[in-house]
Amino acid sequence: MSGLRQMNISFDPVEDRLLLRITAGEPGNLDEYRIWLTRRFVQIVWKVLDQAIASEPVTDPRVPQESAGALREFKQAAALAEADFATPFAAEEPGPLWVPTLCLSPRSRSGSSRAAIIC
Secondary structure (H helix, E strand, O other): OOOEEEEEEEEEOOOOEEEEEEEEEEOOEEEEEEEEEOHHHHHHHHHHHHHHHHHOOOOOOOOOHHHHHHHHHHHHHHHHHHOOOOOOOOOOOOOOEEOOEEEEEOOOOOOOOEEEEEO
16 A cells, blocks of 8 residues: 555444545555454554554654643644545445454654554
């Protein structure tokens, strides 16, 4: 998956699951991934992601550690301000994947996090 384009998450009451839809690729050659997520799975992943964000060190020496939470909130607000919520999700028709496992590793020295979805 390269060139993340869009993400969409919706609740399906018939399945009693969340459906995560991701499109990736270049315009004219997009791939869509549909992934079913159970409530239990989302609760576990949410805690892990929240802990990973909270444990990320502040790398700017001008910011005191006690202000790290405020800096994270500022970065989150800035990211939301740049997000495009007006563009409708470009739907494809492949079937959803069932995700029993997600592996998340901390940031490497290059600064990138790695996530692996195991189907």
